[in-house]
Amino acid sequence: MESVWEYRWNLLDGVFVTIEIAIASVLISVLLGLLGAWGKLSGARVPGAIAEVYTTVIRGVPDLVLMLIIFFGGQLILNDLGEVSGLWDYIEINPFVAGVMTIGFIFGAYMTETFRGAFISIPRGQIEAGVACGMSHALIFRRVIWPQLVRFALPSFTNNWLVLLKTTALVSVIGLQDLVYNANAGGKATREPFTFFFAVLMIYLLLTAISDWGLKRLERKYSAGVRRA
Amino acid sequence: MDIALVFQNWDFFLTGLINTVLLVAIALAIGFVLSVPLSLARAYRHPIWNPVVWAYTYFFRGTPLLVQLYLLYYGLSQFEAVRESIFWVVLKDAWWCALIAFVLNTTAYTTEILRGAIEATPWGEVEAAKAAGMSPWTRVRRVILPSTLRRALPAYGNEVIFMLHGSVVASTVTVIDILGAGRIVNAKYYVTYEGFISAAVLYAILVFGITRLFKYLERRYLAHLRPRESGAKAGGDTPMPAAPV
Numbered sequence: 001m002e003s004v005w006e007y008r009w010n011l012l013d014g015v016f017v018t019i020e021i022a023i024a025s026v027l028i029s030v031l032l033g034l035l036g037a038w039g040k041l042s043g044a045r046v047p048g049a050i051a052e053v054y055t056t057v058i059r060g061v062p063d064l065v066l067m068l069i070i071f072f073g074g075q076l077i078l079n080d081l082g083e084v085s086g087l088w089d090y091i092e093i094n095p096f097v098a099g100v101m102t103i104g105f106i107f108g109a110y111m112t113e114t115f116r117g118a119f120i121s122i123p124r125g126q127i128e129a130g131v132a133c134g135m136s137h138a139l140i141f142r143r144v145i146w147p148q149l150v151r152f153a154l155p156s157f158t159n160n161w162l163v164l165l166k167t168t169a170l171v172s173v174i175g176l177q178d179l180v181y182n183a184n185a186g187g188k189a190t191r192e193p194f195t196f197f198f199a200v201l202m203i204y205l206l207l208t209a210i211s212d213w214g215l216k217r218l219e220r221k222y223s224a225g226v227r228r229a
Numbered sequence: 230m231d232i233a234l235v236f237q238n239w240d241f242f243l244t245g246l247i248n249t250v251l252l253v254a255i256a257l258a259i260g261f262v263l264s265v266p267l268s269l270a271r272a273y274r275h276p277i278w279n280p281v282v283w284a285y286t287y288f289f290r291g292t293p294l295l296v297q298l299y300l301l302y303y304g305l306s307q308f309e310a311v312r313e314s315i316f317w318v319v320l321k322d323a324w325w326c327a328l329i330a331f332v333l334n335t336t337a338y339t340t341e342i343l344r345g346a347i348e349a350t351p352w353g354e355v356e357a358a359k360a361a362g363m364s365p366w367t368r369v370r371r372v373i374l375p376s377t378l379r380r381a382l383p384a385y386g387n388e389v390i391f392m393l394h395g396s397v398v399a400s401t402v403t404v405i406d407i408l409g410a411g412r413i414v415n416a417k418y419y420v421t422y423e424g425f426i427s428a429a430v431l432y433a434i435l436v437f438g439i440t441r442l443f444k445y446l447e448r449r450y451l452a453h454l455r456p457r458e459s460g461a462k463a464g465g466d467t468p469m470p471a472a473p474v
Contacts, residue, residue: 057433059390059436059440060429060432060433060436060437061429061432061433061436062393062394062395062396062397062408062432063394063397064397064398064400064401064408065397065408065411065425065428065429065432066429068408068425069422069425069426069429072421072425073421073422073425073426076421076422162291166291166292166293166294167293168293169293169295169296170293170295170398172295173295173401180293180295180296180299184299184303187303187304191307192307193299193303193304193306193307194300194303194304194305194307194308195304195307196304197296197299197300197303197304198300198304200296201288201292201296201297201300204291204292204293204296205287205288205291205292208291208292209291
């Protein structure tokens with residue numbers, strides 16, 4: 001255990017990287033999820049088809065495979081494009097950007113289903129009532145749709161967030177110095193890999209426990225006014 | 230993208246496919262068998278086993294599979310007792326470590342899926358079984374488990390797909406699974422897309438197959454939950470067409 005304590009600052013740096021990746025990618029995934037849900041619900045043909053292909057592909061291909069394609073393949077495409085267009089010279093995708101883009105992109109598909117499900121749970125009559133009261137679209141969204149969208153989406157969002165947090169461990173494979181990467185290095189240096197990885201597991205448990213607690217509180221706040229049996 | 234290269238190296242991908250399918254199928258089979266008693270212990274609040282199983286599922290569901298695998302494969306060699314035990318033959322092998330990690334992981338998830346389904350058993354069914362004079366064990370065997378497994382089917386289908394997705398971490402500890410085969414091909418010919426894209430396509434085909442299988446199973450075993458189509462003959466023995474999605 002002393003060896004882990006010796007590496008505490010190193011591990012803490014890793015924890016911060018893990019949290020940064022998780023938060024940056026959850027923001028992207030919420031944006032993509034709202035867009036995707038809009039695409040599926042709009043009834044328009046092209047956005048609907050794009051959203052459908054998007055969620056099907058993500059469900060079909062494992063996260064690490066996508067991450068490697070984006071990290072290595074994306075770099076090649078960007079450089080080929082730069083060469084053809086002459087707009088930019090050699091660029092290197094940094095693993096942070098690749099990790100965040102991939103995780104955001106993957107969970108955007110799951111968020112699409114989250115928001116779509118939440119939106120269709122809002123009773124139509126309430127939106128019609130808003131129209132009948134003469135509310136503008138923006139006002140209906142702000143006062144009627146959004147509060148309930150959050151309410152219905154939160155349980156599934158919580159679930160997605162917990163899975164996303166664990167998925168961030170994969171960025172260590174593309175060389176990003178997150179918690180797992182630093183622990184691996186520490187474990188090798190001190191020849192105590194078990195101690196280090198066990199510490200990592202405990203830190204992940206702590207992170208999931210904290211976020212679970214926080215999101216449950218948020219859920220309670222947004223469920224004010226719901227009668228429970 | 231050089232497709233000929235992929236076909237030239239079909240044997241790598243076949244090895245990868247076999248390893249992935251074997252690892253996932255064996256892990257799911259063992260996990261399923263283990264999770265039935267564990268979920269019963271959870272659902273019936275067994276005084277000793279319920280907290281133990283809870284701690285187990287909480288630990289394995291709250292941490293990344295990648296790190297669980299690292300702990301087994303890289304971590305265990307830290308202890309001399311492990312290195313000198315008879316289990317070392319198994320534990321030093323990446324394939325077996327991956328299998329053990331997958332079993333522990335999927336058992337945890339399946340246990341909680343089944344627990345939820347057991348707890349959702351309509352109380353009337355249990356009362357009817359009691360009224361018919363069934364012993365507690367007969368009740369579980371004849372009434373609770375059959376309806377539990379039906380109810381758990383959609384969630385379990387998701388778990389199967391997540392297990393397949395999760396199995397790619399095996400390639401990080403030198404197992405040649407589908408992704409591992411893709412990585413080898415990439416490294417061998419110094420290419421980028423061929424290996425990864427072929428791996429992605431193979432995984433997508435597997436997921437598509439699993440989805441179809443569970444659609445079929447749901448149609449067959451959850452037929453009584455489907456909305457009845459107007460004009461369909463009630464009680465007829467011809468299977469009804471699938472409900473529009």
